[in-house]
Amino acid sequence: DAGITQSPRHKVTETGTPVTLRCHQTENHRYMYWYRQDPGHGLRLIHYSYGVKDTDKGEVSDGYSVSRSKTEDFLLTLESATSSQTSVYFCAISDLTVPSYNEQFFGPGTRLTVL
Amino acid sequence: ELKVEQNPLFLSMQEGKNYTIYCNYSTTSDRLYWYRQDPGKSLESLFVLLSNGAVKQEGRLMASLDTKARLSTLHITAAVHDLSATYFCAVPPRSYNTDKLIFGTGTRLQVFP
Numbered sequence: 001d002a003g004i005t006q007s008p009r010h011k012v013t014e015t016g017t018p019v020t021l022r023c024h025q026t027e028n029h030r031y032m033y034w035y036r037q038d039p040g041h042g043l044r045l046i047h048y049s050y051g052v053k054d055t056d057k058g059e060v061s062d063g064y065s066v067s068r069s070k071t072e073d074f075l076l077t078l079e080s081a082t083s084s085q086t087s088v089y090f091c092a093i094s095d096l097t098v099p100s101y102n103e104q105f106f107g108p109g110t111r112l113t114v115l
Numbered sequence: 116e117l118k119v120e121q122n123p124l125f126l127s128m129q130e131g132k133n134y135t136i137y138c139n140y141s142t143t144s145d146r147l148y149w150y151r152q153d154p155g156k157s158l159e160s161l162f163v164l165l166s167n168g169a170v171k172q173e174g175r176l177m178a179s180l181d182t183k184a185r186l187s188t189l190h191i192t193a194a195v196h197d198l199s200a201t202y203f204c205a206v207p208p209r210s211y212n213t214d215k216l217i218f219g220t221g222t223r224l225q226v227f228p
Contacts, residue, residue, distance in 0.1 A: 035218075073156065101163075109156075
């Protein structure tokens with residue numbers, strides 16, 4: 001299994017509070033991704049990173065920010081959590097190398113509940 | 116904007132039967148990825164299809180890619196209960212930019228005796 005951990009694994013928080021989720025990898029992969037998974041929507045990309053301090057928005061980035069100060073860590077922050085951000089969050093990593101360009105490997109997920 | 120559609124969304128099938136899951140996508144791409152997710156678990160990479168006509172097989176699952184038709188199929192042969200899971204296909208949004216993937220909504224497969 002790819003060395004990807006996410007913390008916390010479960011979190012319950014209240015509307016309006018800040019929340020930070022952490023993704024940590026030991027594979028030295030260049031690319032890291034944050035997705036959310038909701039019933040009926042599959043996986044939707046929130047933000048991704050293509051290198052240290054290099055990030056870009058995905059399709060559902062509103063209300064989220066990210067930071068990557070080290071290759072191994074990618075943080076996802078909800079500045080002021082809302083109930084619509086209740087979801088399961090997955091981190092993924094990849095490296096655009098032969099032979100399987102951008103095969104993404106997923107972390108175990110974080111279940112976030114915003115009350 | 117790339118759209119990735121899977122059908123069926125839900126499939127209930129009897130053990131021993133064969134069936135095919137379809138993944139259609141709306142823009143040009145020469146690669147496609149299949150993932151499996153067990154309930155409450157993470158996603159596991161199943162197949163990476165990197166060219167037109169690519170075919171990969173693992174046990175009772177076989178995936179193929181037709182880039183001209185913008186279609187991939189995941190064929191299940193003689194289904195067993197252990198194949199019960201949700202299957203996702205994923206496609207890069209542009210053929211020249213593969214650093215992101217757009218996922219289909221998934222096909223939930225349930226295999227019963």
